[in-house]
Amino acid sequence: MMTIPVEFQPIDAANSTHIQEVVNLWNMACGEELAISPRFVTYNLRPSPGGDQAACLAWHEGRPVGFVSTSYLNDPTVAAPHSGWIDAIAVAPDAQRNGIGTALLQWAEAWHHQKGTQIMTVGASLRPFVPGVPEELNSVGFFERHGYGGKPELAIREWDVAANLATYTPPRTVREIDGLVRPAQPRDYEAILAFLQREFPDRWRYEFEQSVAEGTRIADFMVLWTERGVDGCCMLTFEDSHHPIERFYPYRLPRPWGQLGSIGVSEDRRGQGFGAALLDAGLRRLHNNGVNGCVIDWTNLLDFYGKFGFTPYRSYLILSKPLEPKP
Ligand SMILES: CC(C)(COP(=O)(O)OP(=O)(O)OC[C@H]1O[C@@H](n2cnc3c(N)ncnc32)[C@H](O)[C@@H]1OP(=O)(O)O)[C@@H](O)C(=O)NCCC(=O)NCCS
Structure with a gap:
């Protein structure tokens, strides 16, 4: 060369x-x-x-x-x-x-x-x-030559999934829950932060604090309330959100565009329909705001989102390598 x-x-x-x-x-x-x-x-x-x-x-x-x-x-x-x-x-x-x-x-x-x-x-x-190297670019070989992704655990595949919400109807997975999902309000900030500190204390908690401090509308979050407080949260992006919608590369989808994620519920409340109820409320809110093309980014939960009509849209390889100290 x-x-x-x-x-x-x-x-x-x-x-x-x-x-x-x-x-x-x-x-x-x-x-x-x-x-x-x-x-x-x-x-x-x-x-x-x-x-x-x-x-x-x-x-x-x-x-x-x-x-x-x-x-x-x-x-x-x-x-x-x-x-x-x-x-x-x-x-x-x-x-x-x-x-x-x-x-x-x-x-x-x-x-x-x-x-x-x-x-x-x-x-x-x-x-x-990007969440990793977009596989459609065919450039993974370049990074492999430089020592990235040398072991299976250093090459993780993740997907964006997408759906057209124009005709969104809740799937049967969505059941009645003993709780309420609604858009977050400014006075919810501390309760959401406490939830994230307890359940998702690392990157998601950090990104929530950072994005709100930089101007993200608190109403871009959906919160799940139960009798004990916030038990779940998900973030939405609209075309007019502070966080640029282009980050999700929705161009192949019909406008207006939207995005959903991260989404999470408390560990001890999983498997009881809370996640589905939170996701459904987020998708209905996007739909009711006119969103058509919607991306759920950076995930490997293809079956969970598949039930809501989402199919693989783009794949990435997250390639890593340990950096040896220079003598
Ligand atoms: C990936 C990219 C930055 C590589 O830049 P480049 O200047 O062409 O790379 P180099 O010339 O330094 O190539 C170094 C080695 O990697 C190899 N290589 C380069 N591109 C490659 C590719 N797409 N697939 C496989 N091997 C590749 C070269 O053949 C060379 O191999 P050698 O050392 O054995 O001769 C460039 O292809 C690019 O801009 N791609 C699109 C953007 C992209 O994919 N970015 C990653 C997302 S963050």
């Missing part, structure tokens, strides 16, 4: 030209069905609370030919200690297979060596562009 020389330029997320270069490179490399916008890139190119992020463009002969964004968090309440992610990487199609992707990956890994990162993952980052 020929290797062409590149120069690295740190990406400044406040620079709209840099943002546009990232958009162009990603859209050229990944195509229309995975297209991103400047708003989405601006949303994603900033560190998450307690974490750090770095991104760069690779230049060759006066034009940007690739970029990488990478992030780091050492917060064992959220993820494995010293976790690192490749948030996104792309090389312009006419510049691929010239060693540029390798150079960008090495740039990112060098940054992580300085941080002391112990485990690297492609996709699935705290501000995800």
